[in-house]
């Protein structure tokens with residue numbers, strides 16, 4: 001693929017997706033994963049974003065809810081990065097979500113620019129008009145950029161300059177927080193007891209995948225709310241339709257990867273409705289880091305400490321699932337005060353900040 005700005009020796013090669021990482025054609029996928037993990041470690045200075053190739057692969061299999069374009073960035077025959085564009089396939093979808101991730105040793109040579117040009121061309125060809133992308137901006141001295149939400153700032157670092165120069169605007173700051181699990185139990189028990197008192201009329205229900213049939217519709221309905229109810233500043237997300245089939249496909253990406261997902265939900269006792277949920281996830285290696293993924297309290301059920309209830313009940317149950325997992329990582333919009341307050345009370349502390357960037361294609 002070449003553009004006016006393509007640096008010599010650069011190839012943006014569509015990523016071959018093998019059926020299994022043991023297949024003979026899995027070499028590019030394995031190398032993509034290795035570079036992905038190295039780039040994250042180079043940017044953040046730790047290994048907590050690492051994923052093994054076999055756990056990443058299920059997320060790359062064909063999915064009727066989203067189309068994924070992926071490339072490896074090859075410079076003089078060596079893989080130095082990756083690029084990707086995800087397109088939700090909802091009716092009338094306008095959005096696309098992209099990434100370009102390069103080894104630090106090749107920054108500043110126009111490779112990011114060439115990769116983004118390809119991403120934008122692809123998005124336009126697919127009829128998309130609004131793109132978004134997320135990047136960690138490690139704390140640094142010097143000029144800072146403030147989000148238009150009024151909450152949070154990131155340094156104007158190399159990645160920020162790249163985003164700005166290529167027509168992206170900073171829309172939101174995402175706080176990455178970590179909770180050390182060691183010794184957390186007594187505090188969690190106290191918080192859970194207080195939440196239970198405020199949550200009279202609700203009970204905690206928990207399951208690992210696959211979701212029991214009785215909860216499929218309720219869980220799917222809450223998953224659909226994530227994209228509409230979580231604060232999204234001026235970013236563009238297409239509304240998602242979640243039916244039982246989509247929920248089962250979502251589950252497959254965890255089950256096929258051997259990743260363990262615990263759902264903790266609050267059920268309204270009188271109506272049987274699911275009112276809130278929280279997800280905790282660990283990889284095949286249960287001594288690794290835990291990720292707290294989606295959490296939501298359905299709007300009609302807010303004000304009963306259900307967020308605290310499902311988080312604490314989940315974390316306490318987690319001690320049986322992954323007793324040796326050292327910590328939990330979670331992501332929140334910096335303006336999402338209700339959710340941040342719960343996390344802070346539990347003991348999560350901020351470790352880094354991401355910028356959420358947007359570009360309207362004209």
Ligand SMILES: CC(C)(COP(=O)(O)OP(=O)(O)OC[C@H]1O[C@@H](n2cnc3c(N)ncnc32)[C@H](O)[C@@H]1OP(=O)(O)O)[C@@H](O)C(=O)NCCC(=O)NCCS
Nearest residue numbers: 099100101102107108109110111112113135159161165166
């Ligand atoms: C952010 C990242 C992709 C940039 O890639 P890169 O190859 O270093 O960027 P380029 O060399 O193409 O562009 C850098 C320079 O070109 C400028 N530039 C980029 N696109 C431009 C455009 N369309 N028009 C004009 N200038 C442009 C940038 O301002 C920058 O200028 P500088 O030299 O004054 O700093 C790379 O640093 C990286 O992989 N970082 C880690 C992961 C990450 O943060 N990714 C962000 C997106 S997910």
